[in-house]
Amino acid sequence: MANSSLATYRNVTGNQSGQRTQKITKITPHYMVAAWSGKQCADYFAGTGRQASSNYCVGVNGDIAVSVDENCRAWASSSEWNDQRAVTIECGNNPDSSLPAAAYNSLVALCADICKRNGINPHYDGTVNGSITMHQQFAATSCPGPWLKNKIISGQFENDIKAKMGQNPQTNDKPAQNASKALYRVRKSWADPKSQLGAFASLDNAKKACKAGYTVYDNNGKAVYPVAAKPAAGKWTQNCILKEGDRAKSVSCGIAVFPGTNSAIKNIDGVNCVNVPALGGGVPLLDVTEASDSKDGNPKDNYLANTNARITMDEFTVTGIDMSKDTVQVDNAYWVKAGPLMARR
Numbered sequence: 001m002a003n004s005s006l007a008t009y010r011n012v013t014g015n016q017s018g019q020r021t022q023k024i025t026k027i028t029p030h031y032m033v034a035a036w037s038g039k040q041c042a043d044y045f046a047g048t049g050r051q052a053s054s055n056y057c058v059g060v061n062g063d064i065a066v067s068v069d070e071n072c073r074a075w076a077s078s079s080e081w082n083d084q085r086a087v088t089i090e091c092g093n094n095p096d097s098s099l100p101a102a103a104y105n106s107l108v109a110l111c112a113d114i115c116k117r118n119g120i121n122p123h124y125d126g127t128v129n130g131s132i133t134m135h136q137q138f139a140a141t142s143c144p145g146p147w148l149k150n151k152i153i154s155g156q157f158e159n160d161i162k163a164k165m166g167q168n169p170q171t172n173d174k175p176a177q178n179a180s181k182a183l184y185r186v187r188k189s190w191a192d193p194k195s196q197l198g199a200f201a202s203l204d205n206a207k208k209a210c211k212a213g214y215t216v217y218d219n220n221g222k223a224v225y226p227v228a229a230k231p232a233a234g235k236w237t238q239n240c241i242l243k244e245g246d247r248a249k250s251v252s253c254g255i256a257v258f259p260g261t262n263s264a265i266k267n268i269d270g271v272n273c274v275n276v277p278a279l280g281g282g283v284p285l286l287d288v289t290e291a292s293d294s295k296d297g298n299p300k301d302n303y304l305a306n307t308n309a310r311i312t313m314d315e316f317t318v319t320g321i322d323m324s325k326d327t328v329q330v331d332n333a334y335w336v337k338a339g340p341l342m343a344r345r
Helices: 038-047 080-085 101-118 145-154 156-165 203-209
Strands: 016-019 026-031 056-058 064-066 072-074 086-091 184-187 198-200 215-217 223-225 236-238 247-250 265-268 271-276 281-284 288-290 310-313 316-322 327-330 335-337 341-344
Touching: 026 080, 026 101, 026 145, 038 056, 038 064, 056 101, 072 080, 080 086, 086 101, 101 156, 145 156, 184 203, 198 203, 203 215, 203 223, 271 310
Parallel strands: 026 086, 056 086
Antiparallel strands: 016 072, 056 064, 184 198, 184 215, 215 223, 236 341, 247 310, 247 316, 247 341, 265 271, 271 281, 288 310, 316 327, 327 335
């Protein structure tokens, strides 16, 4: 299996598992947390004692380097299952986690090439079964960073790849004479297509079908109803009465192994979750960040190495309240205990 012809440099690292045992069916973009070139990243993987690598490295200026040949499994996603199936790509980034235009354009072109050669239909469906996956789905890490995460969850990333492949981003078909008609989709979240109540040509009809806990999204995944409330003024305050529409997040919380297992991370209904007893149990890894007072060895790596780690739940909108159970519903449709939560007051 050949590497992409878009790569201009190759420095293969020993940090890999050799030939894949599975067919390539996925792409997993990562971010370097560094403003490196692709060559710098590949050279780093080749020379470091750290057990990490990726198949490709995309630099901030758009250069593409091979670190692990495409037909081999790199060590990138904290998951052998994913790395055996995915072509993994490290990307240089700005300090705010965004990718420079040159880097993003090269990433899109590289992914389009990978998908064409391997017969992949690029799609993120919010689960590990999608053909686009994120490191965050397999470990408590900030990778691929908020900027690229938003591109992936909103559907913009896959649309850009499909456009580069010559497909209509909305229909997966070859470009049509007329653009596909805009539809408004009613879902619990854009990343949860299985929750969809319907797709409507009329925004008014979509609003009528939208019930509590659901949102109307346009073709690009932008929430258009209900309009999100502006962040409340005031300081983050714990032990306050929460109400629907509040923006909330948690204080630092400890994690624990799931009962009957030896791990604090478990796949629940296709979503990797971390056990946070103070929040009532499993919370999706995508919705937490390692806390500054974590004591798992490296509190700044945003990776939950053991149960000495601590997390904070990322900011969310309260969409439901059950006072009898002292729980609130987050905008991703699950429930958590209210005790560790803060709101602006």
